[in-house]
Amino acid sequence: MPKSKPSKIKYDCAKCPGFCCSYPRIEVSEDDLERLAAHLQRDVDEVRRQHTRLYDKTERILRRQKDTIYGQICGFFDTDKRRCTVYEGRPDVCRQYPNKNKCGYFEFIRFERKQQEDKDYLPTVRA
Helix, strand or coil, X not given: CCCCCCCCCCCCHHHCCCHHHHCCCCXXXXXXXXXXXXXXXXXXXXXXXXXXXXECCXXXXXXEEXXXXXXXXXXXXXXXXXXXXXXXXXXXXXXXXXXCCCCHHHHHHHHHHHHHCXXXXXXXXXX
């Protein structure tokens, strides 16, 4: 049976204000911590202490920071440029998102921008 072609990606993260980075829990593994530490050229324990915390005593997650659009967002996210500052060293969960060739949020924001006739419209801006 012939292999099927991978589906074409139908989203563009560069046109999104970082929705997936606003998730309350972005889990990191030991491998993720090692990758982040290497990327940041810092010690793994230092990265663990400064950039993560334990959730529910068992899950290590990235720390968050205030954000004008989502309220809170990943601590590694540049809130002015709306980009990941550790993209090459990002955790596996970030590498895998959205696990499909489509991103529902990207489709939503693209639809809203078309309706508003504004290529930069952000329907999730907080007042």
